[in-house]
Amino acid sequence: MHAPSFNELETAQIIANQLATRYAQAVNDLLNQQNLQPEQIVAIGCHGQTIRHKPVIEGNVGFTLQLGNAALLAELTHITVVSDFRSRDIAAGGQGAPLVPAFHQSVFSHPDKHRAIVNIGGIANITYLPKLSNKQNPVLGFDSGPGNMLIDAWIQRHLQQEYDADGAWAATGNMDEPLLRDMISDSYFALPPPKSTGRDLFNDAWLAAYLNAHSLTPQDVARTLVALTVQSIVDAIKRFCPEVDEVYLCGGGAHNTLLLNEIRACLPTITVNITDVLQVGVDWVEAAAFAWLAQQTILHKPSNLPAVTGAKGLRILGAIYQA
CATH class of the missing domain: 3.30.420.40 (ATPase, nucleotide binding domain)
Structure with missing residues (x-):
């Protein structure tokens, strides 16, 4: 469809x-x-x-x-x-889109710390939550690029599996710098917020157009797709989330150990964890957000x-x- x-x-x-x-x-x-x-x-x-x-x-x-x-x-x-x-x-x-930042603001804001909430679903989206004592920086939210979408489609194509558990298959490959450089050059990544994206852009045809110029094993492509998700998230945090102290991951991608560890390695001075430590499980943040949005509608409140x-x-x- x-x-x-x-x-x-x-x-x-x-x-x-x-x-x-x-x-x-x-x-x-x-x-x-x-x-x-x-x-x-x-x-x-x-x-x-x-x-x-x-x-x-x-x-x-x-x-x-x-x-x-x-x-x-x-x-x-x-x-x-x-x-x-x-x-x-x-x-x-x-x-x-994204619509969940208002929910993130109501649940995850901290009085003294700048936080970024990164939901890694098919698309990865980031909410920047300035500390509550800071009245100057606004809450930001935007799609950083592909999350699990390309990774899942690739393993489904080659191994007929729905997803790469813990990034185990991708971990057997090697990241290809030329392919990563080509993909990250897509004009979407350079756009400032507000911005949103989806399968209309990041799909099999998009990936195939870049793969035509490279000869790689499926595992190397898988590893490079993980690197694309990581780099696009990390670049967006560095560029649009000033002075961030803590980053919390949620969504299906938060279960991917390889993805989590790579983000941590790229942000060595920042606390990177999952939303479970904030008392909301990684698989429940999005569902809770739309329950909250429905509540706002029923109460005739903007969201x-x-x-x-x-x-x-x-x-x-x-x-x-x-x-």
Whole structure:
């Protein structure tokens, strides 16, 4: 669904219904496990699966598209659902991403330390949180580039595995400096925030265009893709997160030992850890963020940060589907 195909509109809606059914099953299973009733739950925050994200098209307002039938989810769970969080920010001239910095600010800010929260999902995004005593530097948030996206696609192609556990396969290869230099020269990496990206840019075709000029083993490519994620994150922290004292990783990439150790090695004077030490597990930060965003919507409170997304101002995000 990330590329145009025959009858894709119908296919997208069928998949959206299937996702809603899966989501509903997960919600209902959780309610049963916790002995809760639907009426005890205020709302579900459902982001859905992004298949297109083009916030700007030829200088005009673009769009974002996530699969997931929120109306069906509300029907199947008997719980109000909040979804489509990004469109309102894009309509206001923003990137529609990243949206989690407002949540990071509310949960992870420190009175005396500058922090960076790095979520390494398919795309890596960074939130810079100035210490609370500093009223001059604003919170920043942006996508630094590919996180796990290219790494996962590469191992799926060669080993038919969903991901490279602990970076073990990549660790058997050697990083290729010429390939890394070519990839990091992509113009996206030099752009200042606000900026966001996704599969529309960093995909198999993007990687293939660079590999054409190099003859490398699959393991060497895997190792170099890890280096690309590391360097793009580290360069962004150094360039856009002044005086940062602590860096905390979350998302699936935080489980990749090779990735974590490489980031630590590149930032020797900075504390680098995972969000578990801040009492939020690396696999739960994103889910908690969209629960928080849904709460803001229900309370009629804005939840975008214009300094992060580039929107014209604060906006209440999300569409509500009543139970």
